[in-house]
Ligand code: IPE
């Protein structure tokens with residue numbers, strides 16, 4: 001409720017339409033979102049948690065469309081964490097079916113819109129039917145040059161770092177790399193995000209003010225934006241509001 005009021009209040013303060021306003025300034029090149037609150041959205045409606053996840057995938061599609069329209073280069077969506085395996089088996093099973101469900105209707109649109117699907121996370125540990133659906137989306141869009149829609153699937157930042165350190169150690173052992181030459185670039189290039197720029201803007205929905213093992217290295221200088229809105233209630237207007245706020249912050253990167 002407060003979110004909504006603030007949104008409309010802010011909207012009135014600025015001249016013209018908020019969408020037009022944000023299009024006058026550079027938009028964040030990489031937006032990352034911790035999509036949280038599906039379970040609570042369902043609970044509020046006395047529905048099973050999976051109903052919230054189902055609703056959440058509709059929001060994924062709407063937010064992808066608006067990000068594409070605004071010219072965002074990368075949209076990273078935290079869909080399943082390395083810790084989410086702790087959930088009841090039925091919920092995990094349902095979450096693992098969502099990519100098939102969503103891409104069955106959404107993939108043709110992504111292909112048409114020149115969107116490229118990518119993932120970060122421990123892909124090999126996903127059920128094979130999930131891997132197949134996601135791999136097909138990646139294969140069918142691999143030549144697309146527009147928005148990169150990057151799903152963090154079975155992703156954990158600490159797991160990513162462990163794997164990076166292992167690879168770096170291996171390269172040192174094989175004499176491909178001198179330990180004294182290891183720098184920030186070495187580490188960044190061994191992370192799963194590799195060639196993807198760090199997020200400019202990180203959004204988390206549902207009122208939780210924490211990072212939950214998401215892109216710990218990459219968000220060093222990201223602007224953080226939190227909202228109480230639950231992910232299934234998150235709209236295009238909320239994204240535009242987050243971008244508007246981002247555009248009115250002063251990023252200094254340690255300078256003055
Ligand atoms: C986010 O919503 C989706 C995933 C983590 C897979 P949650 O399922 O965490 O919803 P809450 O936080 O319990 O409301």
Ligand code: IPE
Nearest residue numbers: 034035036078079080081212
């Ligand atoms: C973070 O949400 C992971 C995803 C959104 C996929 P969680 O709901 O799993 O995070 P915690 O448990 O509240 O920290």
Ligand code: MG
Nearest residue numbers: 036037038039
């Ligand atoms: Mg949650």
